[in-house]
Amino acid sequence: MSVQERKERERAGRERLIVATAREIAEEQGWDAVTTRRLAERIEYSQPVLYSHFRGKREIIGAVALEGAAEMAAALRASIAAADGPRARVTALARAYLDFAERNPAVYDAMFRLDGGLAFAQEDTPEPLKDAFAALLEGLGEAARDGARPALFTEVFWAALHGLATLTRAGRLPRGDAERRVQLLVDRLALL
Incomplete structure (x- = not known):
């Protein structure tokens, strides 16, 4: 292995450590607790080292969001792979x-609530975000082909899921009816 390859591997390792640590702090204490000073102390690197990887908190949030999008896409695909039939796939999704x-409130916030400098629904949307949307589209399958454009149907279904997730987390919807809400959503939108 060349010196350059070793340096690149070490740099990538530091970036993964920074992102993982930011995510850990955010999940424990919220995003307000994620500061470059606190990150530097926790990972035992100087603040200039952090800035050599990320220009600031916004880029760190974006990196956490991209990592979360990849994890979400994998979770969505795993759920539909285990389901039998179109209705079961949409429900599992x-x-x-x-x-x-x-399970990942800080990551979810990084993906959808905080400004991580990421473009959505544009040509320059990063691949992990596109892939998470593609996983939703794939999971909806036949339900997304009920006459509406599949992508448009997926956007509406996603918006409904996002609303349920956000309102439940904020305590605006009682958790006890979560399963009934999922069934209602599938019954009304999926039409399978």
Whole structure:
């Protein structure tokens, strides 16, 4: 291995450490607690080292969002792979989405609430975000082909899931009816 390859591997390792640590702090204490000073102390590197990888917190949030999008896409695909039949796939997809949002609140915030400098629904949208949307589209399958444009149908279904996730987390919807909401969403939108 060349010196250059070793340096690149070390740099990539530092970036993964920075992102993982930011995510850990955010999940424990919220995004307000994620500062370059706190990150530098936790990973035992200087603040200039952090800035050599990321221009600031916004880029770190973006990196966490991209990592989260890749994880969400994998979770969505795994859920539909285990389901039998179109209706079961759509139900599993909805449950997996809501479960991801509940288990990873800081990551979900990085993906959809905070400004990580990422473009959505544009040509320069990063691949992990496109792939998460593609996983939703794939999971909806036949339901997304009920006469509407599949991407448009997927956007509406996603918006409904996002609303459920956000309102439940904020305590605006009682958690006890979560499963009934999923069934209602599938019954009304999927039309399978």
